[in-house]
Amino acid sequence: MANNDPNAPATKRQTWALFCATKKDYRDAGLTYQQASDMLSELNKDRQPVAKKSTKSLEERLLDYLKDNSERVFKIFMDALGMQSVVQVDTSILPDDGKRYLFFGFGCGFAWLKYDKRSGMAKLVDSAFSKVRWQFQEWFIDKYFSKEVQATMNKLGSPLQAIMAQDIGINQRIIDIVVDFARNECKVKNIYSMSRLD
Secondary structure, three states: OOOOOOOOEOOHHHHHHHHHHHOOOOOOOOOEHHHHHHHHHHHHHHOOOOOOOOOOOHHHHHHHHHHHOHHHHHHHHHHHHHOOOOOOOOHHHOOOOOOOOOOOOOOEEEEEEEEOOOOHHHHHHHHHHHHHHHHHHHHHHHHHOOHHHHHHHHHOOOOHHHHHHHEHHHHHHHHHHHHHHHHHHHOOOOEEEEEEEO
16 A cells, blocks of 8 residues: 655565665665655666567568568569560561560579478468468559559560569569568578579
8 A cells, every 4th residue: 555655664565676676675775655766766767668569460470571671572673674585586487466575584483481390480481471472462563563564564465463473583582581580570590592493
């Protein structure tokens, strides 16, 4: 029960709280209720607030992390769009109305996570990525490319979705971000990104 007299001796509860905060015994220090109260108030000012645990699921946290790092994907995406393919189309065999397709990027390939299969958390991150991968892709394309650009790329025969899903450089960058998430946010140690050309 709180003591209303500021000049009364400090309570046992106050001296215990001071001991817990400072590791110094104040029982025989002759503190008044008010002095102890003031000291505790000052000590509480210096306390760092305890970070609240996220209530988001692993999938939501990973999707947020991918979105927060999407500039890294956008940069390599634009690098891929700026590349001229080594593939040459012999247009002499095409009729005048024949379609010609543009080829972009680092080449068609795959990227994936490699980790110790005994790591339960690594498996959870891998599973979470498989659940949010296409959601991130749709968000990414809508964020960085107008509907007009998307339509133009579709007409050229190179939909942005296909480039994002198949380009090895873009896929490698996305997997690198997932690895960063696993290491930094989930404390997974032995996890790496792997890739190969198709």
